[in-house]
Amino acid sequence: MLKTSNYKYILALGAAAFAIACSTKKDSFMSRNYHALSTRDNILFNGRNALATGITELKTTMADNYWDILPVERMQRPPDEMEPTDKRNANFERAEAKATKAIQKHSMDIGGQERNPQIDEAHLLLGQARYYDNRFLPAMEAFNYVLYKYPTSSRIDEVKVWREKTNIRLDNTGVAIKNLKKLLEEKKGKMDEQIYSDANAMMGQAYIQEEYADSATVALIEAVKHTKDNEKKSRYYFIIGQLYSKQNNTDSAYAYFQRVIDMKRKSPRIYTIHAHAMQASQFNYKTGDTLAFMEKYRELLEDRENRPFLDVINHQIALFYDKQGLNKQAVEYYNKSLRKKGQDRYLIASNYRNIAEINFEEAKYLKAGKYYDSTLVSMDFRTREYKAIKKKRDNLEDVIKYEGIANTNDSILNAVALTDDARVAYYKEYIEKLKVQDELAKKKAEAEAQKQANIAANAAAMGGRGNDAMTSISGTPGGKGSDTNAMVAGKQTGALTPALSTGTNNRPTTSAGGTAAAATGPFYFYTPANVSYGKITFQSKWGKRPLADNWRVASEIKGGFKADEDPSAENDSLANAKDGDKPLEPRYDPNFYISQLPSDQKVLDSLAKDRNFAYFQLGAIYKDKFKENQRAADKLERLLTLNPEERLIAPSLYNLYRIYETSDPAKAEMYKQRILTEYPDSRYAAIIKNPNPEALYAGSPEAIYKKLYEQYTDGQVREVYAVIGEYIDSYEGEDILPKLELLKAKLIARLQGVDEYKKALNYVALTYANAKEGKEADNMLKKDVPALEKLAFGSTPTTYKLMFKFDANDPRIAKLTKTIQQFIKDNNNNRITLSNDIYTVKDNILVVHGLINKLAAVDVVSVLKDYKDYKIAETPIIISSEDYKVIQVKKNFEQYQPVK
Secondary structure, eight states: OOOHHHHHHHHHHHHHHHHHHTOTTOOOHHHHHHHHHHIIIIIIHHHHHHHHHHHHHHHHHSOOOTTSOOOSSOOOOOGGGOOTTOOOOHHHHHHHHHHHHHHHHHOOEETTEEOOTTHHHHHHHHHHHHHHTTOHHHHHHHHHHHHHHOTTOTTHHHHHHHHHHHHHHTTOHHHHHHHHHHHHHHHTTTSOHHHHHHHHHHHHHHHHHTTOHHHHHHHHHHHHHTOOOHHHHHHHHHHHHHHHHHTTOHHHHHHHHHHHHHTGGGSOHHHHHHHHHHHHHTOOTTTSOHHHHHHHHHHHHHOGGGGGGHHHHHHHHHHHHHHTTOHHHHHHHHHHHHHTOOSOHHHHHHHHHHHHHHHHHTTOHHHHHHHHHHHHHTSOTTSHHHHHHHHHHHHHHHHHHHHHHHHHHHHHHHHHHSOHHHHHHHHHHHHHHHHHHHHHHHHHHHHHHHHHHHHHHHHHHHHHHHHHHHHHHHSOTTOHHHHHHHHHHHHHHTSOOOOOOOSTTSOOBOTTSOBHHHHHOSOGGGOHHHHHHHHHHHHHHHOSOOSOTTTTSHHHHHHHSOGGGOOOGGGOHHHHOOTTSOOOOGGGOHHHHHTTSOOOHHHHHHHHHHHHHHHHHHHHHHHHTSOOHHHHHHHHHHHHTTOOOHHHHHHHHHHHHHHHHHHOHHHHHHHHHHHHHHOTTSHHHHHHHSOOOOOSSOSOHHHHHHHHHHHHHTTOHHHHHHHHHHHHHHTTTSTTHHHHHHHHHHHHHHHHOHHHHHHHHHHHHHHTTTSHHHHHHHHHHHHHHHHHHTOOTTOOOSSEEEEEEEETTOTHHHHHHHHHHHHHHHHTOTTOEEEEEEOSSSEEEEEEEEEOSHHHHHHHHHHHHHSTTTOOSOOOEEEEHHHHHHHHHHOOGGGOOOOO
């Protein structure tokens, strides 16, 4: 008999022999089969399962945008596009790890030839895992390795398709199309059906990215014919329908969406629902059978299988009403779609956007703005649509502001204009409506309070029974179970139920032995509905009362009001109320409102001025930013009836002329003649007379503006001023126009002074009120111009200058400049400098700067005129630096009295 120790030696030797026989460096039958089986049935099996699980998760977790052309296959988002809550799919990492392990541990590269027949499969899995993980360059490396190393592999056709899929992801669509065409031509009828289908599908994807819808359609139709995968088939049908829609081939699109529907349970339900939605988008709301349409969608709503997709169905019903102008019903169904809280972010954004549009059309601008905000939150910020809505939302800010000013000021001014009796009648009518609203709010609060009380009572009763049960189980009265049930009761009522304790088991008892909790419900102030109801009830009985002792007593109340809150004594029902009487709510007294109306004429004038400017701004915004011409015309025509400031009339007439040019030529002609007759010297009349002058130079408007601005900053003020007017005329209606106009205003400031500068800025601010430049001009009018207008002669001097005024082309300037420069050089005084400053369109001022006081200025004049090396003929004017600034700003050289 062998000893036990001998068994150990035999087992160790056997294990060593097996290990040597199965080495990756030994090309033996045992080694090849061992490594092939280990690779296939262990590592690759688990890796493929992980890949399949990852793909399945993509189908269930990655939300498609069915409102745009679908991609042929789903992918997880690239890292730079992932939301903070998104997570990478770990299954693809696991698949890659398995493929890497198979290659590293079981590859048998002997003599430059791979002896393990499963390694090409491992490289294919490696590439697929990397592909789905959005690492396309490493994936391409894996596929190319198979093509190079294993050209006779049984999976070579599949690898070629995967390589072209990767090329498409890398935007090498041209290369992918060329290679796929070649592969399909060579292997037609010789390739696995599913691989052939995948190749056609990916060629369709390449054509979609190249925006060749017709070629993509042909490729996808071929892909559908050769796949038995119903999920892929329904997806391809859906995409084909979308492509036909893009080509305006509505009949074919409808037919392919119908094919998705006809697949019934073979198609994932989400494709079926969206196929119905796409068909609905082609419905003719004017001539179509609306009864049949609604019948179909009622059936879809009632089908229990469609519950996960009620957001889509309700959205389509909302669109049905929206297209017919039935706004109330449309909003109702958009809200139903939103309440479903689906995962389709674009659908959510569309619901919010459409509600915003409805509110905008109904002039509910504040509400529209809020819905636009919600739209932007739900929308991809990289899209053009996002940018368009963002721009509209930003523009709406001004609409909200100016509509508020116009409505408020109109209301006040209209009320002020009424007779005393008419004013009382006006506010009585308003009060009646207010009472109805308050009564509805009161009933709603009462109903909600009663509902909450019932829920609280039921919850408390259930909590009591729970306490009994917990007591009997735990044997400890008032134990942990009691607290737990109290918490549950609190959650059910939506409020925290306070602890009431009178008995040993922490449950208060009535004299009859019942639970007080069931009778009393939660603490009053812990239920918001009860509090709201209480407030309304108190105000309806007592009105608004200050927090004070003896608040019921009228004399105490009288002193409690602030001065601006105190109703007139004559009609103060509170003052006349006795203790316990039900006083009149101030909001129900016409004099409460009448007493607050302004009477000071200055205040009324200011209100009218602000109202008129608001109307002008609204007209410009609707015309330029929203292209709402009729709405713009309404505002501007209303403005012209309100005796507006003179500065608002000409631009309003011009805007109306432009609005009606195409829609109502007769009106346009009427406004045109008013401009030419009443404002013949205005810029608006000049534009009408010469609407299309040729540009002086070729080039884009942006390039022209850049060139002009560079010349301006280089000091070529006159040169730019000479040509900018013709450019402005040339680019009438272009986006660059506000920039050119603001630049012209700055040129006018340099050449004509603050008064003309103010007029130019006013023109820019009014004509381009909603452009950045218009707002900048308005800001300058409010801040910069007043400061410039305040400048005056006589400020305390700091330094002095010498001025020589010349015509800009006077030949004496050159000689005088040379003489003064020689004087500066001879005196070696670095503080003294010389400049040739532009003054007006025609005149320059030669200026000697840096004279520390008046005496120094007088000495310099004496030397320049009397010293034999200079002997200038011109006599300069001595001026302080502060007064020289006034001259340049106001162009009032002739008004200056020289320093004596």
